[in-house]
Amino acid sequence: MKKVLLIEDDEKLSLALRLRLAHMNFQVHSVSDAIRAMDEAVKSNPDVVLLDINLPGGDGFMVAERLRRHHATMSTPIIFITASERSELENRASQVPRSFFLQKPFDALQLHDTMEACECL
Template identity: 50%
Template sequence: MTQTILLVEDDKKITMALSLRLQAMGYKVDSAADAVYAMKAAVRCQPEVILLDINLPGGNGFVVADRLRASANLGITPIIFITASKDPEMRRRAASYGESAYLEKPFQAAQLVEAIDKFTH
């Protein structure tokens, strides 16, 4: 069965590039462009991993992560936080979510593959 990754990213170019990369790796990709739709998409697609941008319209990625962790069905879903921020506090906060990883944009494809493999194999 094909594993699903939910990509929550508001930049359409990044969404397109990452979606193509993930599909080429054999994943089914669902996406959301803001914090409000992210939760709806997660409930609908029940992903194996969530790639979650921290700076989003409608609330930041940490708000989404809080909602995910409070959800009975999504509470343990691994989250890979992605951000352009260099703020070390964001990295520390992301680490507090348990099954998670953190990638600073721009990141290499190999870093993304490694982070996803950590949770899907």
Template identity: 35%
Template structure:
């Protein structure tokens, strides 16, 4: 049995990617919850109170940029670590992520072992604070 590593909320409108991320993190001992878009994320984040949110950028209803901004602007959620996962790899996008205050930025297609490494590091940092 894997050691509990913390809670992660996986947010992606693509069910295949959402499940891929969730399965990989579950196998590493994380408690994983999922959300289908930014609105679903904001509805669930307080009840889940994850250490880390993995957040797709391009989603219907509420995109990852706005979702990250709202997480950062709310005192109840501004401490949660955010990993943006997106096909958008331009430097302007990375700069925008930094300006919002996201903690990590992974581009699709991503290496699952890199994702796990990033989430582990952020979860350990979150739990140490």
């Protein structure tokens, strides 16, 4: 069973995503802030990271930078998720190697297609 690390501070969205990902046969590990994200990534060794950009304790780009510097997570696909409509965020996310982008709100099909695109299914 593949593992996903969900880093999302919105409790309702986090619950919905955990249920959807479990239905997609992922083992889900989750944290709600940037501070605990790296520790959980190293501990859980995920196959993919779903990463909110706006987080307590730092932003998703800071977390992504740390993930890319650590040997255990340097090639792990990252799917950035955000409710912000600022186009520069998607541009900035595209600069991160092996990254993908989902604009909130997104549906199950968009999530599935993005997981497929990053070869996580």
